[in-house]
Amino acid sequence: MPDEKGPDHSRRKERSRRAILAATRALVAEEAYEKVTVEAIAARAGVGKQTIYRRWPSKSAVVFAAVLALSMDEDADGQSVALPDTGDLEADLKLVMRATAEEFAAPSFDRLIRALNTEIANDAALAAEYREKLAQPLEEAKKARLRSAQEVGQLDADADLDLVLEVLYAPLFQRWLHRSGPLTAGYADSLVDATLRAFGP
Amino acid sequence: MPDEKGPDHSRRKERSRRAILAATRALVAEEAYEKVTVEAIAARAGVGKQTIYRRWPSKSAVVFAAVLALSMDEDADGQSVALPDTGDLEADLKLVMRATAEEFAAPSFDRLIRALNTEIANDAALAAEYREKLAQPLEEAKKARLRSAQEVGQLDADADLDLVLEVLYAPLFQRWLHRSGPLTAGYADSLVDATLRAFGP
Amino acid sequence: MPDEKGPDHSRRKERSRRAILAATRALVAEEAYEKVTVEAIAARAGVGKQTIYRRWPSKSAVVFAAVLALSMDEDADGQSVALPDTGDLEADLKLVMRATAEEFAAPSFDRLIRALNTEIANDAALAAEYREKLAQPLEEAKKARLRSAQEVGQLDADADLDLVLEVLYAPLFQRWLHRSGPLTAGYADSLVDATLRAFGP
Amino acid sequence: MPDEKGPDHSRRKERSRRAILAATRALVAEEAYEKVTVEAIAARAGVGKQTIYRRWPSKSAVVFAAVLALSMDEDADGQSVALPDTGDLEADLKLVMRATAEEFAAPSFDRLIRALNTEIANDAALAAEYREKLAQPLEEAKKARLRSAQEVGQLDADADLDLVLEVLYAPLFQRWLHRSGPLTAGYADSLVDATLRAFGP
DNA sequence: ATTTAAACGAGACGGTACGTCACGTCTTCTG
DNA sequence: CAGAAGACGTGACGTACCGTCTCGTTTAAAT
Numbered sequence: 103m104p105d106e107k108g109p110d111h112s113r114r115k116e117r118s119r120r121a122i123l124a125a126t127r128a129l130v131a132e133e134a135y136e137k138v139t140v141e142a143i144a145a146r147a148g149v150g151k152q153t154i155y156r157r158w159p160s161k162s163a164v165v166f167a168a169v170l171a172l173s174m175d176e177d178a179d180g181q182s183v184a185l186p187d188t189g190d191l192e193a194d195l196k197l198v199m200r201a202t203a204e205e206f207a208a209p210s211f212d213r214l215i216r217a218l219n220t221e222i223a224n225d226a227a228l229a230a231e232y233r234e235k236l237a238q239p240l241e242e243a244k245k246a247r248l249r250s251a252q253e254v255g256q257l258d259a260d261a262d263l264d265l266v267l268e269v270l271y272a273p274l275f276q277r278w279l280h281r282s283g284p285l286t287a288g289y290a291d292s293l294v295d296a297t298l299r300a301f302g303p
Numbered sequence: 304m305p306d307e308k309g310p311d312h313s314r315r316k317e318r319s320r321r322a323i324l325a326a327t328r329a330l331v332a333e334e335a336y337e338k339v340t341v342e343a344i345a346a347r348a349g350v351g352k353q354t355i356y357r358r359w360p361s362k363s364a365v366v367f368a369a370v371l372a373l374s375m376d377e378d379a380d381g382q383s384v385a386l387p388d389t390g391d392l393e394a395d396l397k398l399v400m401r402a403t404a405e406e407f408a409a410p411s412f413d414r415l416i417r418a419l420n421t422e423i424a425n426d427a428a429l430a431a432e433y434r435e436k437l438a439q440p441l442e443e444a445k446k447a448r449l450r451s452a453q454e455v456g457q458l459d460a461d462a463d464l465d466l467v468l469e470v471l472y473a474p475l476f477q478r479w480l481h482r483s484g485p486l487t488a489g490y491a492d493s494l495v496d497a498t499l500r501a502f503g504p
Numbered sequence: 505m506p507d508e509k510g511p512d513h514s515r516r517k518e519r520s521r522r523a524i525l526a527a528t529r530a531l532v533a534e535e536a537y538e539k540v541t542v543e544a545i546a547a548r549a550g551v552g553k554q555t556i557y558r559r560w561p562s563k564s565a566v567v568f569a570a571v572l573a574l575s576m577d578e579d580a581d582g583q584s585v586a587l588p589d590t591g592d593l594e595a596d597l598k599l600v601m602r603a604t605a606e607e608f609a610a611p612s613f614d615r616l617i618r619a620l621n622t623e624i625a626n627d628a629a630l631a632a633e634y635r636e637k638l639a640q641p642l643e644e645a646k647k648a649r650l651r652s653a654q655e656v657g658q659l660d661a662d663a664d665l666d667l668v669l670e671v672l673y674a675p676l677f678q679r680w681l682h683r684s685g686p687l688t689a690g691y692a693d694s695l696v697d698a699t700l701r702a703f704g705p
Numbered sequence: 706m707p708d709e710k711g712p713d714h715s716r717r718k719e720r721s722r723r724a725i726l727a728a729t730r731a732l733v734a735e736e737a738y739e740k741v742t743v744e745a746i747a748a749r750a751g752v753g754k755q756t757i758y759r760r761w762p763s764k765s766a767v768v769f770a771a772v773l774a775l776s777m778d779e780d781a782d783g784q785s786v787a788l789p790d791t792g793d794l795e796a797d798l799k800l801v802m803r804a805t806a807e808e809f810a811a812p813s814f815d816r817l818i819r820a821l822n823t824e825i826a827n828d829a830a831l832a833a834e835y836r837e838k839l840a841q842p843l844e845e846a847k848k849a850r851l852r853s854a855q856e857v858g859q860l861d862a863d864a865d866l867d868l869v870l871e872v873l874y875a876p877l878f879q880r881w882l883h884r885s886g887p888l889t890a891g892y893a894d895s896l897v898d899a900t901l902r903a904f905g906p
Numbered sequence: 907a908t909t910t911a912a913a914c915g916a917g918a919c920g921g922t923a924c925g926t927c928a929c930g931t932c933t934t935c936t937g
Numbered sequence: 938c939a940g941a942a943g944a945c946g947t948g949a950c951g952t953a954c955c956g957t958c959t960c961g962t963t964t965a966a967a968t
Contacts, residue, residue, distance in 0.1 A: 114918065114959065135425055139949055150920040155951065216424055222481065223417055223424075224336055229482050237483070262493065264484065265474070269497050272477035273469035279480075280423065281430050282438070283465065292463065296470050300501035315939075340928060351941040356930060516913065516964070537827050541954060552915040557956060618826055624883065625819055625826075626738055631884050639885070664895065666886065670876035671899050675868070678875035681882075682825065683832050684840070685867065694865070698872050702903035717933065717944065742923060753946040758925065 121147040122154055126168035130217045131210035138165070138217070162221040166228050169218045173236055183243040191251040192298060199274065199290035206278045207285050219279065241267060261301040270297045322348040323355055327369035331418045332411035339366070339418070363422045367429050370419045374437055384444040392452040393499060400475070400491035407479045408486050420480065442468060462502040471498045523549040524556055528570035532619045533612035540567070540619070564623045568630050571620045575638055585645040593653040594700060601676070601692035608680045609687050621681065643669060663703040672699040724750040725757055729771035733820045734813035741768070741820070765824040769831050772821045776839055786846040794854040795901060802877065802893035809881045810888050822882065844870060864904040873900045 125147035129138045140161050144151045158164045186194050205211055222229045244267055251257040257266070273293055277283045326347035330339045341362050345352045359365045387395045406412055423430045445468055452458040458467070474494055478484045527549035531540045542563050546553045560566045588596045607613055624631045646669055653659040659668070675695055679685045728750035732741045743764050747754045761767045789797045808814055825832045847870055854860040860869070876896055880886045 112960095118919075140951085141949070144920090148920080150918095150922095151950095152921085152952080153919060156918075161950090219480075220421055220424055223421055226482060233481065233483060237481070265493055265497065268474035268477060269470055269494075269501075272473035273466070276469060276473035276476055279420075280434065280438070281427060282434060292466055293470075296466065296501040300470075300497040319940080341930080342928070345941090349941085352929095352943080353931080354940060357940090360930095362929075520914075542956080543954070546915090550915080553917080553955095554957080554959095555914060558913085561956095563955080621882075622823055622826055625823055628884060635883065635885060639883070667876070667895055667899065670879060671872055671896075671903075674875035674879035675871035678871060678878055681822075682836065682840070683829060684836060694868055695872075698868065698903040702872075702899040721945075743925080744923070747946090751946085753948090754924095755926080755947090756945060759944075762925095764924085 118147070118149050118153055119157065122149055122157075122164065123168045123171045125149075126164055127172055127214065130165060130168065130214050132213075135213065135217045135220065140164070162225060162228060165217050166221050166232070169214055170232075170235055172214070183240055185243055185247040187247055187250055189254070191247075191256040192294060194247065195270070195294040195297070196291050199270070199294055200287045202271075203274060203285040203287065203290045206274070212278075216279075255303050257298075258301050258303055266297060266301050269300060270294065319348070319350050319354055320358065323350055323358075323365065324369045324372045326350075327365055328373060328415065331366060331369065331415050333414075336414065336418050336421065341365070363426060363429060366418055367422050367433070370415055371433075371436055373415070384440055386444055386448040388448055388451055390455070392448075392457040393495060395448065396471070396495040396498070397492050400471070400495055401488045403472075404475060404486040404488065404491045407475070413479075417480075456504050458499075459502050459504055467498060467502050470501060471495065520549070520551050520555055521559065524551055524559070524566065525570045525573045527551075528566055529574060529616065532567060532570065532616050534615075537615065537619050537622065542566070564627060564630060567619050568623050568634070571616055572634075572637055574616070585642055587645055587649040589649055589652055591656070593649075593658040594696060596649065597672070597696040597699070598693050601672070601696055602689045604673075605676060605687040605689065605692045608676070614680075618681075657705050659700075660703050660705055668699060668703050671702060672696065721750070721752050721756050722760065725752055725760075725767065726771045726774045728752075729767055730775055730817065733768060733771065733817050735816075738816065738820050738823065743767070765828060765831060768820050769824050769835070772817055773835075773838055775817070786842055788846055788850040790850055790853055792857070794850075794859040795897060797850065798873070798897040798900070799894050802873070802897055803890045805874075806877060806888040806890065806893045809877070815881075819882075858906050860901075861904050861906055869900060869904050872903060873897065 122143060125143050126138070129142055129146060138161075140151055140154055143149075143164065144154055147154075154164060158167060185198055188194055206215070218232070222232050241264075245263045248257055248261075248263050248266060252259045252261070270293055274285065274290070277289075278285060283289070323344060326344050327339070330343055330347060339362075341352055341355060344350075344365065345355055348355075355365060359368060386399055389395055407416070419433070423433050442465075446464045449458055449462075449464050449467060453460045453462070471494055475486065475491070478490075479486060484490070524545060527545050528540070531544055531548060540563075542553055542556055545551075545566065546556055556566060560569060587600055590596055608617070620634070624634050643666075647665045650659055650663075650665050650668060654661045654663070672695055676687065676692070679691075680687060685691070725746060728746050729741070732745055732749060741764075743754055743757055746752075746767065747757055757767060761770060788801055791797055809818070821835070825835050844867075848866045851860055851864075851866050851869060855862045855864070873896055877888065877893070880892075881888060886892070
């Protein structure tokens with residue numbers, strides 16, 4: 103018996119909720135982040151400002167929820183966030199890293215993730231929620247692939263998988279965030295190579 | 304003849320400039336970043352707002368300059384930004400990485416660098432200036448140490464030093480930015496170990 | 505055949521109607537008028553907001569109806585709004601004017617009538633309804649007493665009774681509205697005296 | 706030594722102050738009062754909203770100040786608010802009352818005074834200020850004329866002049882506020898006649 | 907006793923205006 | 938004559954109510 107309270111307004115709620123998140127994503131993806139105002143979101147979503155503030159306590163939270171919902175939707179689509187496992191760790195990782203590099207290079211995704219990182223960097227609560235809802239599930243999927251590699255002797259059985267993931271991904275993330283270099287396929291490959299040299303069998 | 308325009312107002316200029324940057328650093332270090340307003344900086348520095356805007360085009364730029372000046376002052380103190388070179392790369396790197404980890408853990412430095420990263424992440428021009436004025440000199444110093452190691456056979460002579468630095472530092476940076484784990488001495492050591500395994504001779 | 509559509513829900517209607525008007529009166533009488541919101545009325549009446557808007561087109565109309573109903577109820581009680589007629593016009597008028605002055609001095613009545621006047625002053629339609637439903641019946645009663653006085657020679661037979669009433673009541677009303685002086689019994693008497701000097705036989 | 710503080714920004718202040726009050730008067734005179742918003746005033750005055758709120762605590766206060774300033778300007782123009790004194794009280798009063806009736810009939814003045822009365826009726830502080838700044842000076846001028854009449858035996862020497870003024874003006878005011886009758890020249894005359902009958906020698 | 911449909915309480919919604927805050931500009935007077 | 942003091946235009950913020958619009962839920966009459 104989940105619903106023991108008043109009338110069910112869930113349909114309207116759900117519709118406006120989706121409209122708000124979609125509008126937020128659209129705006130973040132296409133505009134400079136400072137131009138993403140709550141008023142603009144409300145206007146684009148065809149929604150009153152109060153409807154936004156009824157659900158989220160601040161603009162940060164809306165932006166965060168918007169990006170979050172995007173990823174959750176994607177996950178829901180394919181159901182799993184599993185990485186490819188062809189048995190060849192190097193090939194699999196290069197595939198994934200090249201895809202990741204490409205993704206970060208797309209302008210709209212860039213703006214989205216940059217906004218997300220801005221919010222997260224200055225709000226520990228959002229950071230925690232981000233890790234719980236987005237980062238950890240993804241990391242678990244990645245670790246599962248690494249464990250599978252450990253089992254077949256393609257990765258040091260004693261390696262700290264959190265560390266392995268950091269060595270693999272953090273350079274890409276930092277280069278993207280600071281725009282300190284190009285995110286090429288070759289770069290992606292180099293990271294996989296270095297990681298496997300560091301944590302190979 | 305360095306000053307060719309009239310009386311010597313350079314002293315006042317310099318004094319107010321320092322006061323502004325010091326006030327900015329103090330505020331950023333002690334308050335939530337959203338509370339750092341130009342008005343607060345001006346008040347704290349005992350300066351008119353216009354004196355701030357005469358020198359920098361925006362609040363971002365002031366904050367950026369404040370952090371920048373901090374580092375430049377430090378550099379000026381010791382004159383060089385050279386890393387220690389005892390001949391033992393592993394020991395030297397661990398020393399540096401442990402110090403870096405400690406530095407990031409200090410609350411006031413944390414807030415300062417977080418503010419800097421927020422500004423940088425959303426402003427490509429600031430990011431470029433940051434890399435030119437702060438990151439690159441530091442990286443050059445680090446690369447100098449790595450080259451020295453290559454010469455004595457403690458590091459792969461063909462290694463891409465930019466990549467080496469990323470593998471070494473980016474995990475620490477990411478863990479700090481996302482608060483995704485503790486920045487312990489052991490963690491610092493692990494990064495050095497992994498890097499040396501990846502790029503050792 | 506008065507009811508040609510469906511069941512008779514008039515009892516509920518009547519109950520909620522009374523609750524709304526009573527709640528409105530209570531709120532107007534006890535709070536600053538700006539704090540009288542439709543939501544507050546609905547909450548106090550234990551009624552949905554829509555139930556209010558089903559019956560009245562605006563908040564103004566509700567407030568107006570609430571005050572109106574109060575007076576109509578009072579009238580219904582005593583059935584007639586006739587003024588006393590002892591044969592002595594001066595005594596009768598002083599009695600009435602003193603009572604009126606007292607009434608206006610009561611805080612809750614004050615707030616009620618002030619709210620009514622606020623609505624009326626800026627809405628010609630409400631003003632018309634007010635005159636038709638409240639003011640005119642009262643004026644007719646007063647004029648009846650004046651006519652009776654004319655017949656016995658206590659008042660100029662040619663006097664314009666509207667004007668007489670204005671000279672008698674308007675000063676009291678204005679003094680109350682503008683809080684420009686005390687509403688004492690002596691003041692009430694003075695108005696009667698002045699009016700009788702102006703329009704006496 | 707009135708100004709012992711910082712720099713004098715009075716010129717800008719005065720300019721924006723005048724613009725705000727003028728815009729307010731224009732809007733009140735031409736629109737329904739509910740459409741007179743602070744934002745509209747600011748826009749019309751070419752002024753920021755904050756500049757309005759820096760000076761006045763609420764919309765009511767601005768509207769009040771706007772009407773107040775209008776009257777004070779007028780007074781300042783002619784310097785005195787004295788009523789005509791030809792020696793013939795009846796003629797003088799009829800002149801003034803007819804002018805007053807005409808004034809109230811003008812739509813823009815009507816809206817202005819209606820707005821003023823709305824604010825005053827529900828705010829005792831504004832009402833007090835109104836009486837002090839506007840009503841009392843005017844009343845003094847009127848009483849001066851009445852006193853002059855008392856001296857030449859055209860008015861009862863013992864008459865309470867406040868009461869005389871109320872009997873003279875309040876009926877006109879009430880009729881206007883409640884729209885309960887036409888404000889004709891004949892009506893103005895009738896009020897003078899009645900007043901003189903009540904308080905004549 | 908069961909059905910049925912109007913009226914209902916609850917309260918989310920789109921909207922408008924509020925009053926506040928900080929930005930970056932502009933103006934005035936002072937050291 | 939550069940600088941502190943600070944008012945200004947701008948525009949987003951988050952809040953409060955308005956009057957509208959669903960939602961299930963009484964409730965009283967008709968079955």
